[in-house]
Amino acid sequence: MPDSQNLxxxxxLKVHFPIEKGIIFKRVAGWVRAVDGVDFxxxxxxxxxxxxxxxxxxxxxxxxxxxxxxxxxxxVFLEGRDLASLSAKDLRAARKDFQLVFQDPYSSLDPRQKAxxxxxxxxxxxxxxxLITMDEAAIQRESLSLMDRCGLSASFATRYPHxxxxxxxxxxxxxxxxxxxxxxxxxxxxxxxxDVSIQSQILNLLKDLQKDFDLTFLFIAHDLxxxxxxxxxIAVMYLGRIVEITDAATMARNxxxxxxxxxxxxxxxxxxxxxxxxxxxxxKGDVPSPSIEYKxxxxxxxxxxxxxxxxLSPPSLMQAEEGHQVSCFLYGGA
Amino acid sequence: xSEESILRVEGLxxxxxxxxxxxxxxxxISFDLHRGETLGIVGESGSGKSVTNLSILRLVQxxxxxxxxxxxxxxxxxxxxxxxxxxxxxxGKNISxxxxxxxxxxxxxLKVSMQxxxxxxLHHGLGRKPAKAKAVEMMKLIGIPDAERRADDYxxxxxxxxxxxxxxxxxxxCNPDILIADEPTTALxxxxxxxILELIKSLSAKDKTAVILxxxxxxxxxxxxxxxCVMYAGRIVERAPVDELFYDPKHPYTRGLLDSxxxxxxxxxxxxxxxxxxxPNLIDLPDxxxxxxxxxxxxxxxxxxxxxxxxxxxxxxxxxRCWLHTKENQNA
Numbered sequence: 001m002p003d004s005q006n007l008x009x010x011x012x013l014k015v016h017f018p019i020e021k022g023i024i025f026k027r028v029a030g031w032v033r034a035v036d037g038v039d040f041x042x043x044x045x046x047x048x049x050x051x052x053x054x055x056x057x058x059x060x061x062x063x064x065x066x067x068x069x070x071x072x073x074x075x076v077f078l079e080g081r082d083l084a085s086l087s088a089k090d091l092r093a094a095r096k097d098f099q100l101v102f103q104d105p106y107s108s109l110d111p112r113q114k115a116x117x118x119x120x121x122x123x124x125x126x127x128x129x130x131l132i133t134m135d136e137a138a139i140q141r142e143s144l145s146l147m148d149r150c151g152l153s154a155s156f157a158t159r160y161p162h163x164x165x166x167x168x169x170x171x172x173x174x175x176x177x178x179x180x181x182x183x184x185x186x187x188x189x190x191x192x193x194x195d196v197s198i199q200s201q202i203l204n205l206l207k208d209l210q211k212d213f214d215l216t217f218l219f220i221a222h223d224l225x226x227x228x229x230x231x232x233x234i235a236v237m238y239l240g241r242i243v244e245i246t247d248a249a250t251m252a253r254n255x256x257x258x259x260x261x262x263x264x265x266x267x268x269x270x271x272x273x274x275x276x277x278x279x280x281x282x283x284k285g286d287v288p289s290p291s292i293e294y295k296x297x298x299x300x301x302x303x304x305x306x307x308x309x310x311x312l313s314p315p316s317l318m319q320a321e322e323g324h325q326v327s328c329f330l331y332g333g334a
Numbered sequence: 335x336s337e338e339s340i341l342r343v344e345g346l347x348x349x350x351x352x353x354x355x356x357x358x359x360x361x362x363i364s365f366d367l368h369r370g371e372t373l374g375i376v377g378e379s380g381s382g383k384s385v386t387n388l389s390i391l392r393l394v395q396x397x398x399x400x401x402x403x404x405x406x407x408x409x410x411x412x413x414x415x416x417x418x419x420x421x422x423x424x425x426g427k428n429i430s431x432x433x434x435x436x437x438x439x440x441x442x443x444l445k446v447s448m449q450x451x452x453x454x455x456l457h458h459g460l461g462r463k464p465a466k467a468k469a470v471e472m473m474k475l476i477g478i479p480d481a482e483r484r485a486d487d488y489x490x491x492x493x494x495x496x497x498x499x500x501x502x503x504x505x506x507x508c509n510p511d512i513l514i515a516d517e518p519t520t521a522l523x524x525x526x527x528x529x530i531l532e533l534i535k536s537l538s539a540k541d542k543t544a545v546i547l548x549x550x551x552x553x554x555x556x557x558x559x560x561x562x563c564v565m566y567a568g569r570i571v572e573r574a575p576v577d578e579l580f581y582d583p584k585h586p587y588t589r590g591l592l593d594s595x596x597x598x599x600x601x602x603x604x605x606x607x608x609x610x611x612x613x614p615n616l617i618d619l620p621d622x623x624x625x626x627x628x629x630x631x632x633x634x635x636x637x638x639x640x641x642x643x644x645x646x647x648x649x650x651x652x653x654x655r656c657w658l659h660t661k662e663n664q665n666a
Contacts, residue, residue, distance in 0.1 A: 053523035165612045195378035196550065200594035200608040207605070222523065225553075229596030229606065252599060266528035267598045268553025272576045274599075275557035282532055283525045286493045 004080065006041040007184055007216045008065070013038040013074035015060050019291060032291045034060040036240035038074070039317065042184070042233075047210065047217035049231030049248070051224055051263075053287055057240040058220045062188045065218060066100055067091060078184065093131050099177040103189035105169035109161040115172050116157035119143040122179045132180075146175040149212075151205060167198035174205065178213065186218045191226060203230055224267050228252055236260045239290055239298040242317060246324040256326045258305050297329070305330060340511055340544050341367040341390070341429075346404035348382075348389045351397065355617040359385040361568035363404075364643075366651065367512065370542040372535075374559030374576070376549060376591075378613055382568040383548045387514050391429060392421050408512075427457040430505040434517035436497035440489040447473070447485035450504050457508045472503040476533060495526035502533060509541055516548045531558060552595055556580060561650075564588050567614055567624035570643075572654045584646065584654040586629050623657065633657060 013035055021029040035057040042048045050058045063069035065076050067083050076083045078097060086094060099122075102108035109118055120143040126132045127139065134142070144154055150171040161169055170190065177185055190206070191199040203226065209215060221227050227234055228248050235245040236257065244257040255261050262281040269275055283302045296311040297303070303310070309329055320331040348360040360382045367373050375383045388394045390406050392413060406413040408429065413421055430453075433439040441449055450469035454460055460468065466485070473481035476499045489497055498518060505513055515534060519527035535558060538545050547558055555562055555576065562579045564572045564587065572585040583589045593607035611628040623629070626636040641657045657663060 053525065167612060195613075196552070196591055196594050197378060197609040198612065200596075200606040201610075203596070204606055204608055224524070225596040225598040228598055262525060264598060266524040268527075268531075268551060268557050269597060269599065270552040270556050270580065270592065270595050271597075272556045272580050275553075280528055280532070282528055286495055286526065287523070 005043055006077075007044045007046075007079060008042040008218065009075075009077040009080075010038060010040050010061075010065060011075045011077070013061065013064055013076065014072045015057070015064050015069060016072040030291050033240050033293070034290060035064060035071075036290075038237075038240070038242055040235055040242060040245060042216055042218060044183075044216055045210075045214060046233060047219055047231040049227035049234040050218065050220045050237060051222065051227045051234060052237035053222060053263075055287055055290065056237040057290070058222075058237050059188055061237070062100075062186050062218060062220050066098060066186050067095075068100075092129070096126065096131065096180045097182055098184040098186060099180060099182040101170075101173050101177045101185060101187040101190045104193055105166055105173055106161075106193075108173055109169055111161050114158050114160060115152065115164070116140070116143050116147065118161070118172055119146055119175045119179055122176060126180060143175075143179065146178055147172075149209070150175040150178075151201075165198075166194055167201060170194065170198075170202055171205065174202075174209070178209065181213070182215070184216045184218065186220075188220045189222070190219075192221060192223060199226070206230065224264060236263065239288065239294075241298070241327065243299065243328070244324075244326045245317070250324055254324075256320055256324070256331055257328050258303050258330070259299050262304075297327075338369060339366045340369050340409065342405070342407040343386075343390065344405040344407070346386065346389055346406065347402040348385050348394055348399060349402050350399050352617070357616045358568050358619065359399075359616060360389060361619075363565075363568075363570055365563055365570065365573065367544050367546060369511070369544055370539075371561060372538065372545040372547060372559045374547050374549065374555040374562040375565060376552060376555055376562060377565030378550060380613055380616070381565040383565050384516055386565075387431070387516055387546060387548060390514065391425055391431065392418075423457075426453040426505075426510070427508045428510055429512045429514065430508070430510040432498070432501045432505050432513065432515045432518045434520050436494065436501045436521070437489065439501060440497060442489055445486050445488060446492070446500050450500065450507055453504060454507050468507065469503070472507050473500070476500075476503045476506075476537075477529075478503075494522055495529060498522060498526075498530050499533065502530070502537070506537055506541075506543070510543060512544045512546065513538060514546045514548070517550070518547075519554065520549070520551075527554075534558075552580075552591065564591070567619065568616060569624070569655060570653075571625065571656065574652045575650050578650070578652060584659055585625075585656050586631050586658070587625050590628075590630070623655075631658060 014037055015035040017032040017034055018028040019030040019032060020026045038061055052058050060069060064071045120139050123134060123139045123142060127134045152171050191202050194202060219231055231248055233247050234251045235242045238259050244260045255264055262283045265281045285302050297314050300306045300310045315327045315329050317325045317327040318332055320326045344364050346360055346363045350357045350359055363386055377383045389401050401414055447466050447469045450472055451465035454465040454468050470481050470485050478484055478496060478499055519530050549555060559576050562574060562576055563570045566587050572588045583592055590609040596606060609628050614624050621640055623636040623641050626632050635657050641655050643653050643655050644659050646652045
């Protein structure tokens with residue numbers, strides 16, 4: 001049963017997509033195992049970072065947690081409640097507690113709505129359904145105060161999304177996510193579309209908001225430096241599975257899984273002397289297809305430390321040291 | 335740098351006419367590129383780094399684009415004055431380019447070997463068969479496994495990293511003097527990025543190819559470049575050898591950028607610095623420093639006149655465009 005300290009518990013989450021063949025008589029020719037057995041939990045006030053390369057299932061995990069994608073198996077508990085078991089009506093009410101911030105600030109805002117209306121929309125929908133009691137004047141006040149809190153001047157209230165820069169649009173997206181006073185923010189690559197100088201503005205804003213509103217984050221990014229800056233704990237995903245999970249400092253200083261090591265060594269450092277002196281682990285080949293079923297460890301073929309037993313059965317996530325779990329035979333396991 | 339200069343850009347101005355006015359995407363840019371050097375051009379989106387490089391090869395679409403002033407001297411010849419035919423003979427042979435998105439820059443209906451062979455046939459006058467053999471050889475060189483068989487595949491049958499390798503094979507097939515790489519790894523994952531950067535580095539070192547690397551990623555610059563130009567609002571605001579740029583940045587924008595990046599080894603501060611505001615609109619820029627509204631060290635003069643380029647060290651051609659560093663202010 002889920003731990004009461006945890007805001008979010010994800011247990012054995014799987015999302016498999018069918019590959020269909022044939023035009024009239026469709027048949028399922030295989031499965032893409034986008035998320036293939038993911039377990040993690042997030043404590044209140046914590047920021048868990050989910051990092052991995054494209055196609056590793058991090059966004060699908062986020063969508064499944066947000067109940068925007070039906071899970072093939074597994075459960076998502078928010079404060080001990082299994083979200084998938086809720087009725088449509090209860091789920092809608094529960095959505096107040098978890099909100100999303102999306103990657104692309106261009107396509108995630110309705111181009112025909114004014115900034116203030118975009119931010120007020122969640123409040124209006126909840127008020128209309130009787131889930132919160134707020135009149136229009138209060139909604140107006142609240143949305144303006146959210147704009148202010150997210151660094152948007154009140155004079156922008158009547159502007160349309162195309163009149164804003166990328167960073168400002170992301171601020172609108174963040175204000176909208178905060179409107180209902182959520183406990184959990186699921187942020188899917190919130191800064192990867194932004195330039196460096198704007199990226200740090202948004203990261204700092206999110207950090208301030210986390211403190212002020214007592215938020216918990218599930219933060220998804222492919223940029224390890226961003227994740228390590230923002231998150232307290234980090235989970236590394238590879239081919240639909242978590243291969244390593246620990247706190248940010250340990251992940252930076254003492255990564256265990258060969259994939260995490262390679263990933264960290266591949267990130268270019270903005271420091272020419274360090275760049276010249278460091279030894280890079282260059283992985284061979286590409287990320288393999290998630291539609292193949294692997295008998296052994298899915299990382300085996302690219303792993304510089306692969307052993308015989310890696311081909312026989314997949315390793316499971318095991319405790320390597322206190323608060324540090326890794327899924328690799330180098331650190332034990334049969 | 336003791337090596338001879340192979341490309342010299344002088345006072346390049348490229349503008350685009352739009353409904354709302356004239357956009358000066360590149361506003362008076364000058365730099366030198368030496369044989370065997372890797373020059374980084376960094377800047378945020380819209381700073382003019384890509385347009386600079388399209389202008390070098392006269393690939394700016396006109397209209398709306400227009401190279402209004404300046405010189406691009408390649409081995410003493412001004413490419414901006416040369417005939418279309420003369421420039422065409424240089425493209426791909428002496429100067430070649432790699433673009434950001436390998437899928438849209440490859441022809442989807444041609445086999446990859448044919449696309450690599452095209453430049454070889456054109457510039458070396460080889461027949462189809464020997465050109466294809468050379469293409470396969472290039473594919474082996476850049477590390478495409480099973481190159482003979484894969485030569486007859488189409489771009490969609492390759493992964494993103496492999497496609498970028500094919501672009502590199504195309505670009506290097508005629509042993510160019512200059513390779514212009516415009517965000518070559520931005521669309522790729524970090525482990526693949528590491529492979530591609532390593533490849534560009536080793537191939538360019540082998541043939542002493544000069545490389546212009548355009549990127550927004552300061553980490554990539556730190557690992558790849560000898561010299562760096564930082565662009566802001568169509569101008570080079572600072573030029574320096576890579577170590578000096580990172581350890582002793584002069585322009586407040588460069589400093590701000592460096593302080594804004596989180597570092598993966600957690601060596602950075604607890605809270606990132608952030609430059610307030612956003613880059614300016616390039617339409618009808620006033621005669622002032624374009625960075626002044628965002629600058630933490632702004633002075634009165636900054637809003638009244640455009641700062642001139644101040645050369646700080648002639649040997650390394652280190653320079654900065656900032657009123658804090660002009661001769662008068664240094665002496666004062």
